[in-house]
Amino acid sequence: MNPIHVVEGRAIPLGMKNVDTDVIIPAQYLKTITRKGLGEGAFETIRAQPGNIFDDPEYAGANILIAGDNFGCGSSREHAAWALLDMGIKAIIAPSFSDIFSGNAFKNGILTVVLPQEVVDRLLEVAQTDPIIIDLESQAVTTPFQDRFTFEIDPFRKHCLLNGLDEVGMTLEQDAEIAAFETKMAMDRPWL
Amino acid sequence: MTSKPRTLYEKIWDAHVVDRRDDGTCLIYIDRHLIHEVTSAQAFEALRLAGRKLRRPDLMLAVPDHNLPTTARVDADGKRIPIADAASATQLATLEKNAPEFGVRYIDAVAAEQGIVHVVGPEQGFSLPGTTIVCGDSHTSCHGGLGALAFGIGTSEIEHVMATQTLLLTPSKTMEVRVEGQLGPGVTPKDVIMHVIGVIGTAGGTGHVIEYTGNVFREMSIEGRLTVSNMSIEAGARAGLVAPDEKTYAYIKGRPMAPTGEDWNKALAWWKTLPTDAGASYDKVVVIDAADIAPSLTWGTSPEDVLPITGVVPDPANFADPSKRAAAQKSLEYMGLTPGTRMEDIPVENIFIGSCTNSRIEDLRAAAEVVKGRKIAGNVRQALIVPGSGLVKRQAEEEGLDRIFIDAGFEWREPGCSMCLAMNPDKVPPGERCASTSNRNFVGRQGPGSRTHLVSPAMAAAAAVTGHLADVRKLEPLGADA
Numbered sequence: 001m002n003p004i005h006v007v008e009g010r011a012i013p014l015g016m017k018n019v020d021t022d023v024i025i026p027a028q029y030l031k032t033i034t035r036k037g038l039g040e041g042a043f044e045t046i047r048a049q050p051g052n053i054f055d056d057p058e059y060a061g062a063n064i065l066i067a068g069d070n071f072g073c074g075s076s077r078e079h080a081a082w083a084l085l086d087m088g089i090k091a092i093i094a095p096s097f098s099d100i101f102s103g104n105a106f107k108n109g110i111l112t113v114v115l116p117q118e119v120v121d122r123l124l125e126v127a128q129t130d131p132i133i134i135d136l137e138s139q140a141v142t143t144p145f146q147d148r149f150t151f152e153i154d155p156f157r158k159h160c161l162l163n164g165l166d167e168v169g170m171t172l173e174q175d176a177e178i179a180a181f182e183t184k185m186a187m188d189r190p191w192l
Numbered sequence: 193m194t195s196k197p198r199t200l201y202e203k204i205w206d207a208h209v210v211d212r213r214d215d216g217t218c219l220i221y222i223d224r225h226l227i228h229e230v231t232s233a234q235a236f237e238a239l240r241l242a243g244r245k246l247r248r249p250d251l252m253l254a255v256p257d258h259n260l261p262t263t264a265r266v267d268a269d270g271k272r273i274p275i276a277d278a279a280s281a282t283q284l285a286t287l288e289k290n291a292p293e294f295g296v297r298y299i300d301a302v303a304a305e306q307g308i309v310h311v312v313g314p315e316q317g318f319s320l321p322g323t324t325i326v327c328g329d330s331h332t333s334c335h336g337g338l339g340a341l342a343f344g345i346g347t348s349e350i351e352h353v354m355a356t357q358t359l360l361l362t363p364s365k366t367m368e369v370r371v372e373g374q375l376g377p378g379v380t381p382k383d384v385i386m387h388v389i390g391v392i393g394t395a396g397g398t399g400h401v402i403e404y405t406g407n408v409f410r411e412m413s414i415e416g417r418l419t420v421s422n423m424s425i426e427a428g429a430r431a432g433l434v435a436p437d438e439k440t441y442a443y444i445k446g447r448p449m450a451p452t453g454e455d456w457n458k459a460l461a462w463w464k465t466l467p468t469d470a471g472a473s474y475d476k477v478v479v480i481d482a483a484d485i486a487p488s489l490t491w492g493t494s495p496e497d498v499l500p501i502t503g504v505v506p507d508p509a510n511f512a513d514p515s516k517r518a519a520a521q522k523s524l525e526y527m528g529l530t531p532g533t534r535m536e537d538i539p540v541e542n543i544f545i546g547s548c549t550n551s552r553i554e555d556l557r558a559a560a561e562v563v564k565g566r567k568i569a570g571n572v573r574q575a576l577i578v579p580g581s582g583l584v585k586r587q588a589e590e591e592g593l594d595r596i597f598i599d600a601g602f603e604w605r606e607p608g609c610s611m612c613l614a615m616n617p618d619k620v621p622p623g624e625r626c627a628s629t630s631n632r633n634f635v636g637r638q639g640p641g642s643r644t645h646l647v648s649p650a651m652a653a654a655a656a657v658t659g660h661l662a663d664v665r666k667l668e669p670l671g672a673d674a
Binding site: 017018020022023026027028030031032033034035044045068069070073074075076077078081096098099100103104107108154155156167168171172174177178181182185189190191192 | 207210211213215217219221223230231233234237242244247251258259277279280282283286320323328329330332344345346347348349351352355356357358360362394395398399428430451455456458459462494515519613614615632634635636637640
């Protein structure tokens with residue numbers, strides 16, 4: 001996983017609430033056995049509409065997405081994160097995210113930034129014309145207009161994102177503790 | 193051991209902590225891991241690339257369900273019929289190759305026990321109270337109906353569980369949803385959970401694990417509890433729980449993978465310690481009067497868009513919140529509905545009875561009771577019954593339910609996820625409407641352009657025989673003599 005320090009660029013001001021995983025990547029695109037190429041099916045229902053925001057040349061090459069409450073609700077398909085990554089999205093800003101989606105995004109090195117609705121509204125406005133800068137180290141989102149908004153992030157997630165750490169590899173280092181737990185479990189709950 | 197009163201969730205959590213970090217994040221041991229063909233391939237691939245092994249293949253169970261066609265799987269000579277769709281066939285073949293290679297128990301596509309992963313787990317006795325259960329599918333919350341902490345995970349987490357048998361998790365907040373009182377006629381577990389989602393909203397449970405309490409859930413069958421817990425995720429909660437009780441133990445006892453002998457006694461003794469202690473508190477409490485719950489259905493494209501069947505299509509102008517007003521407007525455009533239309537006047541062309549929410553034997557019995565002695569209406573073009581597993585299907589056939597459905601004009605299919613998410617050939621055509629017992633009414637969920645109304649099995653049956661969304665309370669059972 002590539003480390004993330006700063007994500008800077010144009011942002012797609014989607015703004016929609018309750019963007020579900022079926023909207024991000026419809027089920028017919030889940031029939032793949034690799035993680036690549038899913039950007040093609042991303043937001044298919046929205047992209048079917050002429051003049052949609054994703055195909056607007058203004059936002060070509062955008063690496064940030066700004067959305068409304070409850071982004072990524074619905075299924076556990078990690079394909080949603082893979083599709084966003086394949087589109088070139090490196091960070092998403094929203095007032096809230098579904099639990100499963102934010103975990104999936106994190107595990108693929110996508111930064112999810114939670115900010116209050118009024119701040120998101122301001123960023124949606126800026127994004128129409130100008131880039132946005134997200135600095136993970138200082139936990140701040142800034143704009144070319146001197147806006148500065150700080151955000152909270154789980155310290156463990158921050159550490160992993162800044163260093164591009166592989167969680168599986170980290171947990172495997174705790175093998176002895178896991179083995180000890182298993183020994184105790186075999187005594188306490190032998191039916192498992 | 194702490195003396196502080198604890199909730200069911202806290203007890204299961206505490207029993208699975210391998211390591212607790214300073215920031216509260218815990219390494220949690222996973223007791224049961226279910227996998228299917230759609231979300232596991234990339235995890236196996238990653239393990240292979242990194243040269244990693246499965247830590248505990250003995251705690252895993254694999255079964256294909258998402259993209260299998262529900263038409264016949266073997267021909268007249270008993271030979272397997274290949275899946276026509278090349279991508280689906282590849283996914284199935286990949287699971288068939290990965291499972292034996294990594295030593296995972298595998299129920300194959302033509303086995304009698306095959307079915308939807310969330311039907312198979314409880315049915316086989318693989319899912320047990322007090323266990324942590326994960327699967328790469330958000331409806332894993334289903335198994336919480338047995339008192340297990342069960343939740344959906346993404347593919348990276350699947351890989352993490354495969355390699356380490358653990359997950360790094362932060363504790364969830366707890367939410368009690370208490371429903372007390374007497375349910376009215378025609379009100380099923382599906383109506384109860386849809387009503388709950390309507391009350392708390394699709395993000396109302398985010399960050400929480402819901403425990404369902406109150407006499408309504410105590411009196412509910414295990415299959416009903418599985419239906420309720422299944423849709424916890426539609427309220428944003430990653431998991432739902434119903435405390436195990438005598439009904440739970442009776443349901444589990446004797447199932448193929450359930451504990452036996454001395455193990456059973458030990459398990460039972462521990463399970464009985466799990467229910468929430470008197471005096472334990474929840475972070476949030478929602479209390480609902482059972483009498484307020486009607487046979488319910490959805491009108492829009494979010495599971496929180498719930499109405500009683502006696503309701504009318506809402507007018508977006510009446511929504512105070514501007515963003516909700518805009519969302520409602522969009523939903524109605526997509527759904528092709530006009531404000532003020534009586535829900536009962538909306539015709540449906542497709543009926544789907546199935547999915548991990550509502551495909552168990554009690555669901556099929558409830559639907560059959562309505563269908564018996566009737567025919568599907570002339571405007572219904574497609575009416576599918578997709579049992580949740582081969583065993584459910586066999587039992588239904590032993591009870592003669594298949595004849596009732598087939599005589600009425602339904603198609604009696606092979607088990608799988610089917611039209612719930614339309615990954616296989618079962619789709620609702622664009623612009624057509626479906627009364628569906630599944631769990632999501634998202635845009636395009638049942639096929640591009642599909643319009644979904646979520647309902648209970650009895651209400652889906654009522655829609656099938658009347659040709660429109662219908663109040664099941666108005667249909668007298670016709671019984672055997674009709």
